[in-house]
Amino acid sequence: MTGSAIKAYFDNSATTRPLDEVIAHMSWVSHEIFGNPSSLHSLGMEAEKLLIKSRKAAARALEADPGCICFTSGGTEANHIALQGYLAANRRKGRKVLFSSVEHPSVLNQAGMLGALGYQVEFIRSGIDGKILTDHLDALLDSDTALVSVMSVNNETGAIQPLDEIADCCRRKNTQTVLHVDAVQSFGKIPVKPQQQGIQLLTASGHKIHGPKGSGLLYIAEGIHVSPLMAGGGQESGIRPGTENVPALSGMGMAIEKAMEGIRLAYRHVDGLHRRIRDEVSCIPGCIIISPEDASPYILSISFPALKAEVILHKLESRGIFVSTGSACHSRRKNRSHVLQAMGLKPAVIDGTIRISLSYMNTLEEAAELVSALKTICGGK
Known part of the structure; x- marks a missing residue:
């Protein structure tokens, strides 16, 4: 059809x-600004400027520093870098990980992978309204909990998780516990402010806000260390190596600006x-x-x-x-x-x-x- x-x-x-203007912009970038953003010549520098502009747009949307934004190919990759990258870089922070029982498959399906690495993965129960039971989260949190992952808006029901209460619970039980939020269904639609809300890792995607597929981002709070999942040329502050998809990421930046306006x-x-x-x-x-x-x-x-x-x-x-x-x-x-x-x-x-x-x-x-x-x-x- x-x-x-x-x-x-x-x-x-x-x-x-x-958006029509996003499609037109991506076509223009592909035809005219096709240089590698890591190249030192003028065409590469023009491509780099487009990435800088998109990074600033994402940072403004989250009220964060542009240096906290790592570009990815989408929400799924961002979720993997957030969880596995953080745990790999912080092995002494704890061996317990908590997921909500209503997470996206790109988070839930990492449970087996993390279990094979020796992590204890437990699931936070939800109520009939699709929101996690914070009492159960409180009971599961302990001194060995390295990370909690909860989506902000459920992709099937639209249930909005009480992020402020979840963050407070993490701080109260273990100040070392990091909170990861999958914000794919809320970014650009409902304000999300990770610094104010006590969120250390946050993922978002471009194609949910009238941007292109193959574009996404990971917010990493200052002072939080994340290891790359691949070896490469050191792009995206060494966290996500590989030549950046400039047309898609520039298109995502335009979509973010339109969404926030x-x-x-x-x-x-x-x-x-x-x-x-x-x-x-x-x-x-x-x-x-x-x-x-x-x-x-x-x-x-x-x-x-x-x-x-x-x-x-x-x-x-x-x-x-x-x-x-x-x-x-x-x-x-x-x-x-x-x-x-x-x-x-x-x-x-x-x-x-x-x-x-x-x-x-x-x-x-x-x-x-x-x-x-x-x-x-x-x-x-």
Whole structure:
């Protein structure tokens, strides 16, 4: 199906449509500023200037120093560098690592790798609202806890984790414990301020904010040491060697600037769409709203236990409307969502769950089209 046949795209948590100006800028960079940013000649220096500009844009968005920003190929790589790179550089900080039970697979699936390295990995339970139980975190934290990893906004339900409370808990139980936050679903949409919030490591991705795929970043607080996972030429302060993808990273910088310029207006617009869709689909017989009331407005998870999510998805697609059945990073598998299982939901509810994820590009007309289609497909009207 081509773009012209798409009536409404509601899978923005999987990826967003790149801004036209970002695409044009990346094309220009690829054609005109194609030098290696490590080269000493003028073409290389021009490429380096673009990286510096993007690094400053990312730093402003996080209210951080540009020197704290390490560019990566995306959120998954950033999560690996954050966790494994930090632990490799700080072997004496402890042998215990805590993950929330509702993390993204790029974090959760590192548990086995870390276990093989001799780390004790434990999982923080979550409640029915998808937020971690801070009492359980408090009980798990001890003097041997090196690192805690919690995502800021859940990619399946939109649940917003209480980061300030989590950071306070870490400081109170062990001042040496480092907090890593996967901010892929919040960066550029909901303000995240790692220095103020007590976050030492934070990951973000460009293609979730109308930037290009293949671009991401890792914020590393001053004084935090991270080892590279690969040997190479020493790019990105030696943490992520390899020639930087200047077109993608420059495009991400432009997307960050655009996102931050309109972050408040975008939030209000998306919140209005979210509320309208939520209110109207809740009236469809059998519909269960999974996302908590205070979830990020950018994500709405709903279930129709009498139907299979795949059936709903394809019937919507036949109408030119696109949603997902959960995380795009593992939605092709037949396994039930670990997030929804951790929340204690019944199998029929999990199997009937679809995710509606919004962008400021979505319109009221598209929201109405989606609701009308769901009423027909799931409500028999």
